[in-house]
Amino acid sequence: xxxxxxxxxxxxxxxxxxxxxxxxxxxxxxxxxxxxxxxxxxxxxxxxxxxxxxxxxxxxxxxxxxxxxxxxxxxxxxxxxxxxxxxxxxxxxxxxxxxxxxxxxxxxxxxxxxxxxxxxxxxxxxxxxxxxxxxxxxxxxxxxxxxxxxxxxxxxxxxxx
Amino acid sequence: xxxxxxxxxxxxxxxxxxxxxxxxxxxxxxxxxxxxxxxxxxxxxxxxxxxxxxxxxxxxxxxxxxxxxxxxxxxxxxxxxxxxxxxxxxxxxxxxxxxxxxxxxxxxxxxxxxxxxxxxxxxxxxxxxxxxxxxxxxxxxxxxxxxxxxxxxxxxxxxxxxxxxxxxxxxxxxxxxxxxxxx
Numbered sequence: 001x002x003x004x005x006x007x008x009x010x011x012x013x014x015x016x017x018x019x020x021x022x023x024x025x026x027x028x029x030x031x032x033x034x035x036x037x038x039x040x041x042x043x044x045x046x047x048x049x050x051x052x053x054x055x056x057x058x059x060x061x062x063x064x065x066x067x068x069x070x071x072x073x074x075x076x077x078x079x080x081x082x083x084x085x086x087x088x089x090x091x092x093x094x095x096x097x098x099x100x101x102x103x104x105x106x107x108x109x110x111x112x113x114x115x116x117x118x119x120x121x122x123x124x125x126x127x128x129x130x131x132x133x134x135x136x137x138x139x140x141x142x143x144x145x146x147x148x149x150x151x152x153x154x155x156x157x158x159x160x161x
Numbered sequence: 162x163x164x165x166x167x168x169x170x171x172x173x174x175x176x177x178x179x180x181x182x183x184x185x186x187x188x189x190x191x192x193x194x195x196x197x198x199x200x201x202x203x204x205x206x207x208x209x210x211x212x213x214x215x216x217x218x219x220x221x222x223x224x225x226x227x228x229x230x231x232x233x234x235x236x237x238x239x240x241x242x243x244x245x246x247x248x249x250x251x252x253x254x255x256x257x258x259x260x261x262x263x264x265x266x267x268x269x270x271x272x273x274x275x276x277x278x279x280x281x282x283x284x285x286x287x288x289x290x291x292x293x294x295x296x297x298x299x300x301x302x303x304x305x306x307x308x309x310x311x312x313x314x315x316x317x318x319x320x321x322x323x324x325x326x327x328x329x330x331x332x333x334x335x336x337x338x339x340x341x342x343x344x
Contacts, residue, residue, distance in 0.1 A: 048304035048305075049304050049305050061235070061267060061268045061295070061298075062298070062303065062304045062305065064295060065294075065295025065296075065298045065299050065303075066295075066299060068294050068295050068296075069295065069296065069299040072294075072296075087299075089200060090200060090201075090299055090300065090301075090302040091200075091302050091304065092200060092302075
């Protein structure tokens, strides 16, 4: 398989992965019930009373209170943003399991992506620099002359005709 | 030489481990009171209206004009049990004067009976608000009991105390706030 075909296959494979990831992130799987919405929102908040659990998982009184408040707000028709605002207004942004995507805090999202892109680019550049120059392209006339003279020398040395 | 280096490495690791352990123990939470910042500081206290354990209805607005210690507690919480005599002392010291206590039951439904028994045994005749549904606890951003929110006579939240309070500590806090206003 030629180098070009192999490169094209890599591009196609990476493109397919990117498309699949994008579709997976964007697709919402249809409309959610209020109960599902409340559950999803509860998973966004850290239990204010304990470490390592979300409000959705924890059975501590503080988490139960927040869960009930989320359910009340969802029942009352509040949007996701309004629910988040209400909870962070009372408990602070530290209860958000995912940092906000605005302001200075958004750097926690941007920096890893930037580092990833730069790393892949740097790796690609290094691999390109390391490639075998002899492996590039078909042999030219000088290469063929060199091989022919080498074979002739060897034949002479071994007495082969 | 190699053995000495290995011994030195082990000693360094042990020293680091001991240091982390000591720092962890020193920083361990206790139930002593500490003023904590609150998103509510400087804001009008959220409404507190609802049934009390004796069947009446309480409204925080009716206490406007007095300092109110809004004490979130639970009968199953040991630090709350330990601080209770201090609240009794504080309430007896000031009666129906300008420094009052309001307890809010933390911990979901079904606490009314246990709370009535608790107050019968341990004293305290101030209003005890039930918070079925936890609305008040969320309104006040309560994460862990005991927590006390100090509401000024104007109805504005002026401080939050995490952990158990003392009668003297509460008076000193209010006196300091009054002195700050007067100066």
